[in-house]
Amino acid sequence: MATLLAWKDILRPIRDGYRHFFPAPDTGPSPEERRKRREQDQLKGFTYFDTFEQLESWDATKVDLLQRANTPLLPRPAYAGVEALPKANVLLCHDYAGNYHDYESVQQMGLEDEIYACEYLQFVAILVYFSHKLVCVPPPTWTNTLHRNGVKSLGTILVEPQTKDTERLLQRTGANGSVTFGLARQLGNIAKYHGFDGFIVNIEKPFAKDEWDAHTLEAFLLQLKQELGDDRELIWYDALTVGNEVRYQNGLNLNNLPFARACGRLLTNYCWTEDQARDSVQIAAEYSMPLENVFFGIDVWAQNSTAFTHPRTTYPRLGGGGTNTGIAVAKLAELGLSAGVFAPAWSYEHFPGRGKEIERVMWEGEALPSDIYCSCGNPIFRHKTSGGCICPHSRLAPAGSETFFFTDFARAIASHSGDEREKVYSGHTRHSQIGSQAPLPLPSPLPSADEGRRPQLIHCFGGPAEEPSKVVISYRGCPANTFTRSEEMSFSIALYRFAMPADYSLRLTIKYQCLRKDIIDVTPSLYLEFTGHRQSLLLSSHESEGIHTIETRLGASSSAADTMARFEELGVDLQGFHGTGTVAILEIYSIGIAPEVHHNNPHQHSIQGIHIVHHGEGETRHVRLRWEHAENYERSVRDVPHSDVTGSFSHFIVRMDGMQIGRAYTREYILSSQLAEALADQEVEVEIIGVGFDGQTLACQKTTLGMGSG
Template sequence: MPSTGDFVYISTMLELADWRPEDVKIQASKVSNTPLLHRPPPPPTSPLPTHPRTTTLPPPIPNLLSCHDYKGGYHPSESAQGQFPAPSGPIYTAAHLHVIDTFVYFSHSLVSIPPGPWINTLHRNGVRVLGTFIVEHDAGSAALSRLLDKGSEGEYMFATQLALIAETYGFDGWLMNIEASFPAEGFRPSELQAFLKELRSAVAELVPGGQVIWYDALTVLNQVHWQNGLTLLNAPFFGVTGGLFTNYRWREPQLEATRLMANYMGRVPDIYTGIDCFGRGSLGDGGFGVGKALSAIRKAGTSAALFAPGWTYEHFDGRNFDSVDRKFWVGDGGDIESNPVKPVSHFVSEKACGGSEFFFTNFNRGFGKGWWVDGIKVMNTPWVHIGAQSILPSKNPRNTDKLKWSFNDGTAYFGGTSLDISAAAGPVAGGVAFCPLYSTAITANESSIRVAYFLPERSPTEVLEGEVVGVYYTSNTAQTQTLLPLPQTPGAWKVITFATITADPNEKITELGIYYRHSPAVTALGFKVLTLGYLHISPIPILPERPSRITDVVSASEEEGGSTKLSWKAYKHDFSPAMEKLRSLPGCFSRKTGDFASFLVWRGGGLVGVSYCLEYDVPAGVAVGDWRVDGVMWGGGIVRGSGGR
């Protein structure tokens, strides 16, 4: 299997034919360990008042696909073990995953296998991940001459290979992008249809929830002729796959024709109408103008596909990336209704964060200026690990909000980031302000909420009369927010659990956030009221301290004078009913790493790196010896490992 440093991809059909699942034994760090978290159905309507719209809009776009074409793919920041330490400068990440349903990793290699860190973060956030099979130009015809080869039992051997690759590396299917013609002799569209049908079936069998999407390029006439929609020339290929990703040079009459034809086939949401974020002929010219195309797509009722949303980084060379990316995806905090430039989130359906019974976030962004464990700083250097990104807030602060959140990279409870909650200057109606963080659809019955937080030290003159800060949630059954006040002692990290928050089996938590209250007679002056380290919702009120045991670390040199590989194993230790229930919850157990979401790799008391498998390749220049590995549970608890040998 070809491998360049930390990445695995395939460049030729011969390499694809020779690939075997056993190849990953020497590439464990490149395999995802995080199962796809299936998002629960959209939150039931809450009786709480919402911000009214001034206009009546069509239903939101049902599904949004993001095709990652960031600078051609496979960058050091996406490497399997991250970068510890990392170079300075902004890092491209996907911070607004709550609006995305499917993520395609795209490069110009024949077979693009998504890097493990991307798969882990996307799965943690409930986003399906596809690799890309692409053939281009005249050179692609040579590859296509073999694509329909059959094995000894009449199976399409490359359909089998592609399905096995997705299963082995832990992603969810393929975008099939054929931008070349098959050799003219003997081409039959029905043969390609049969191949695609078998590929779709094989992926569905091996990958739960797997998907195969066809790109609008090759037609049944064996010509690369982009249709910019669904037509008789590409419908046969759409008919045997899970979706059609259309080319992006469509206009509204073509989109309406696509809708009519897809409606006849009963598959309007399976059309992913393409938009190029760099423009290049797209309606609205890309960039912040994608809203024009998304508005037309919403009227038509199809799904949408954004190609190269890395525009938010590339077009500006990374300058002000956070604010540019936020404006593109969720807005800049202003009034969206009155602003002609509308963000992506305005057009798509709102997704629930977390699972139906389990939710955990430590606000990690996938990079940081240091690393903290239980609120203690254990590493002082910048780092990057795309796979460490947690579930980030889905509720974006508005400029008029009295209580707002912001990321804090100067301290954390675990990882590199915490969340600051700050009160704006000026009076608050009723003395209570709310800071929404997440839309959820979590079963509230018998659930517990666990919070890590600290209150900042303030002078006596800054402490307001009747001041209280706490967690709140809304539900589909309550007429008001449920308030859970936190102990108000400032100055140090605390962890508190609110056990069994409701006994109603039908109640769902639909929104989760922070509230702040003070006497209505007092005017707040604008200051930080709380720093959050993590939020955790689980039906298990007390987590077992040692659910699994981690063996000693074994150190072995791969070859004389070569690199050193560490390895260890994790065995189940706690078989109590509570622990077995936790393991049964989606997103709380891995076939690869069991009870642990990740591992901290220590040498001599200092943190060296993070692993998402049962091994670690020691970076060059790091001395060998005195190793320890600690396991990090899916709910944030840490199990200390023993030493190494």
């Protein structure tokens, strides 16, 4: 982790206004060092291409199963409600100190501190995974989590000043209107096979003058868009112009319009002004380009101090970016444009050990902590907030799809028991599981201006490491003598917004536990918000100990099914409680919504053939578990996720020697060298548990294996 953070002042987003100050020659690792690193990274599930030769030689038959994402994109429904404020679609360009970090691996690893994972995905439409590679594929861990949350996962095609053989990008065959670009087809196949949703194209180097033809590049982009298909995205980055110059336009204009239209979307550089944004609105209207397809860049790092003569700038010029990133998002929402946030992990890079707190400042508008430190020297002044957080101005997507939703509140960073800490995670108290993050609730409301008088409900994640993941609903009281029982004692907190039919075709299932059974007058309930109607599901606080399940079919009335009614929101109500301090009231372990017919559809699944494989040579020598899975049923319900890689299985829980060592998203899992060495030459019980996309256990198999010594 220390190595990762050491780069925080060197590596920046796609464009930082000073790249021309640095030498173009590649002074990084040697080709042999890069080859070894790439082989090791492939075992972590990473796929990227440093050269055109590597890209051209890609072959699906040689791809390790670990390198494929298995979770299909959950299609987001359109929200039909009326927004109080204009909202912008948000794209995140994730450039975190070079990326492809060990914590993003398909194998879980131990961590001491929280690290970037983005818990605001309901406010995000697209995440672009960026690294300084010719072509980078998002790690399958990121794609799995993004797809589970309805977010599109994009890779990057990047041509930099030091990139060699750039003419190979546009090599083609045929003539007279039937030209074919081999790499366009190759890139389309890579996206489909690895399971992600397209690319951003960033050309930061002019092509040779004697070979330049803007129409050729436009034709390449059109074919690549076609190869990706209608469900995937292609975005043009505002660098190369039709005149074959790297000149950032900071808007949509005639210098980048042909490439933007060929791709279908544009991400601009981040030094724009309001006038440039307004001019882009006119150009988009004139050439029939949807405004929401024009993303204006915002440089989060622009709020930092800099030693250069010309400081980094973004909108607004004074104080923009950082903790005020939302000011630019609000302006773009006002104009009907979309926002592209560069380097959203800034809070973790710039404030080591305090990233989570600063991320809440950026997104939710929490107060800036008074005791923070950063390299700017005066963080309270430099990062002073001006009411510019992101969430209020970002388009909040409904959770789930039209007909399916499931969450077990799993976060990307989790804790574990003592045995696992010592034997699996090298003594660390946390571990990464980037690919496991479930749809998380809406942020808790911030204390209002009258917080000294008015209590409220809040939520948080927590609990001992050995317990299931959960969300805890708590009552946050106010000082004594400021709130009395004579006042209305009813509080609510929204957890999720939906856009689902309320015609009784869907079943809602919730697992929960009430905590304050000792307080007789506490009455927690779930509320279901329908079109013009609200229902309550009372949760008895005096039931027996343990986790309980409540089920109901989603309908707006007791009469015949209303095809126009919609299920719009789910939350928690609390009545009959008052007091000071913070008191935990309710734990919710999972929420699921699926078609009624899905519950009645018989499933027959199995796991078999669990065995140990000693794989690779030299530095890539390792031990992995393998197994097979099968299902025998007619898939009659098309509205429930189903994987091209793992079928009905969302993931597999892997247990060895009585410990949960990880989650696998394919039928293989690599053991850490620490665990493999500890279990060498032993007979070990291995258990593989197959879990469906609705959280149900579909199959389980135990066996005892001789580990051997390899």
